[in-house]
Ligand code: ADP
């Protein structure tokens with residue numbers, strides 16, 4: 001059972017070959033990490049999964065359907081996207097950031113309040129922090145709000161794009177621990193993009209190593225560690 005299946009997927013930006021043709025699968029109910037140094041094609045890969053860019057070749061399937069053929073608005077509601085530093089809109093309060101998409105989807109104020117309270121509890125964010133603007137929150141709080149926003153519509157899959165890299169080491173460690181607990185509790189499929197092998201090992205079941213736009217190794221951490 002796969003949430004994502006990539007077959008012969010490649011991406012060029014003009015003359016830059018950001019991704020060479022690659023094939024990969026993301027199993028349902030697990031976290032899959034793509035790990036590589038800067039410039040290895042990780043962001044390009046996650047943008048393809050999110051449907052934000054189109055592949056130059058090959059197909060990205062989501063539950064067996066080509067992402068390019070799905071309605072972008074409804075597809076976006078089926079995935080939760082968590083980016084570095086929360087990716088919050090600075091002119092909206094934390095609460096307005098979290099509820100933005102639910103409001104567009106026509107949720108009632110009561111339903112939004114109930115869901116926000118539930119999510120704040122899940123990510124351990126004090127309710128008072130929700131009335132602040134992103135600039136008045138700590139880095140860790142911004143990322144908690146980013147996670148709440150991604151979970152608001154109960155998406156089928158979470159995409160984490162370097163979610164911890166803007167945080168200082170102690171906060172990062174705490175949040176990694178919490179995200180791991182949250183993901184274990186939710187049994188959701190997730191994709192993690194990171195340059196940090198320890199982070200990938202801690203959070204993901206299945207690991208792909210990337211280098212220069214190609215997948216160079218795939219397996220569980222134990223399997224990779226045994227390869228020279
Ligand atoms: P990573 O996330 O691993 O740092 P990226 O996917 O951002 O890798 O980039 C892979 C390659 O594609 C790099 O050589 C990068 O410079 C190039 N690239 C990424 N985005 C663009 C773009 N919009 N236009 C041109 N080149 C790009």
Ligand code: ADP
Pocket residue numbers: 052076077079080081082083087088149150
């Ligand atoms: P970009 O500027 O990278 O093209 P968009 O304009 O598509 O991003 O999205 C605007 C903001 O909404 C970004 O901060 C992005 O991270 C966020 N976003 C996009 N899709 C989702 C999603 N499915 N869930 C939560 N946030 C999302």
